[in-house]
Amino acid sequence: MSKIILTGIKPTGMPHLGNYIGAIQPALELTADSSVESYLFVADYHSLTTVQKAQDLSEMIYQVSAAWLACGLDPEKTIIYRQSDIPELFELNWILSCMTPKGLMNRGHSYKALVQANQQAGRKNLDSGINMGVYNYPILMSADILLFSADEVPVSEDQAQHLEITRDIALKFNHVFKTDLLKPPGTLVKTQLLPGLDGEKMSKSKNNHVPLFCSSKELKKIIMKIKTDSSAPSEPKNPEKSILFSMYKAFASKGNIEKLKQRYQQGIGWGEVKELLYVCLEDHLLEKRKVYESLMMDQKRIDAILNEGAKKAREKAKPLMQKIRRTIGIS
Numbered sequence: 001m002s003k004i005i006l007t008g009i010k011p012t013g014m015p016h017l018g019n020y021i022g023a024i025q026p027a028l029e030l031t032a033d034s035s036v037e038s039y040l041f042v043a044d045y046h047s048l049t050t051v052q053k054a055q056d057l058s059e060m061i062y063q064v065s066a067a068w069l070a071c072g073l074d075p076e077k078t079i080i081y082r083q084s085d086i087p088e089l090f091e092l093n094w095i096l097s098c099m100t101p102k103g104l105m106n107r108g109h110s111y112k113a114l115v116q117a118n119q120q121a122g123r124k125n126l127d128s129g130i131n132m133g134v135y136n137y138p139i140l141m142s143a144d145i146l147l148f149s150a151d152e153v154p155v156s157e158d159q160a161q162h163l164e165i166t167r168d169i170a171l172k173f174n175h176v177f178k179t180d181l182l183k184p185p186g187t188l189v190k191t192q193l194l195p196g197l198d199g200e201k202m203s204k205s206k207n208n209h210v211p212l213f214c215s216s217k218e219l220k221k222i223i224m225k226i227k228t229d230s231s232a233p234s235e236p237k238n239p240e241k242s243i244l245f246s247m248y249k250a251f252a253s254k255g256n257i258e259k260l261k262q263r264y265q266q267g268i269g270w271g272e273v274k275e276l277l278y279v280c281l282e283d284h285l286l287e288k289r290k291v292y293e294s295l296m297m298d299q300k301r302i303d304a305i306l307n308e309g310a311k312k313a314r315e316k317a318k319p320l321m322q323k324i325r326r327t328i329g330i331s
């Protein structure tokens, strides 16, 4: 049996450099092995927890799909689909909800972070502004993974807890129904975390991100705005403490990384580092950006690819869903 790789990206905006380094690139590298079976999807219903404007969500679904395709996803080899096109996921979501202890969701870090924010703001109602989608989020993510019996889920460390929860839910289901139908996902494929413009984890929600496919002009403008210290060009600098270096390291070749490291130690002006980073990113993204832009002009083509992917994904999902139904006594 071939190894199954699966990962999803929430359409909450155009993907950024962190999404590329942490999810898109590692997933595509894994799919390059012709013996693996791969599922890469747009987690559109997960976005609904925060994106509640129809036009925005619709546009972002295209942006994420076009980004996967522009970065090299081959729809002949990899199944690409919208989460919302697979009704079996939402059926499994309910079944898994009934297997999930409420306490497990109370410990979900995204939910806990919002409760903490309410606490810090001095609000009496600690659940203020938190919808049930946020609370149940990890269960739907478990359904995404378990319905396709994924072996490996390339995500970065911020998603590690969700994978733990997925394993717990799968084992609980198997225990309750004395079965091994649900496969707990194996290794967390750890990928590096890219810092954002402020040195914190790059994230759309923190607005510290560099969009993957902004124009070259905008890319340059964003890079030039990255804060640096006031050291003179001739002063030696520590690459490990530099946001610019972390970004460069994620995209440049080994040889060029080593060269820049030496330049840091000898002393280099921040303006020059910014220019090197810009050229490196532009080099990496130029061709992909062209493909992205042409796909965004042809949304019918994206729809056709996603519809075809959904068909294939449902064909894969149905047999397991039928077994699950029989196992729980619903036929």
Ligand code: ADP
Pocket: 008, 009, 010, 012, 016, 018, 019, 020, 021, 022, 023, 154, 155, 156, 157, 158, 159, 191, 192, 193, 194, 195, 196, 201, 202, 203, 204, 205
């Ligand atoms: P965001 O935090 O911008 O909303 P998502 O939560 O949609 O990003 O993440 C999509 C994927 O990209 C996940 O697999 C996540 O682990 C990865 N990812 C997000 N931000 C980064 C980052 N700064 N560095 C590396 N990977 C990241």
Ligand code: TRP
Pocket: 006, 007, 008, 009, 010, 043, 046, 140, 141, 144, 145, 153, 155, 159, 162
């Ligand atoms: N929760 C993931 C994120 O915020 C997106 C996601 C949804 C996902 N379902 C998934 C990732 C299943 C991997 C597998 O980035």
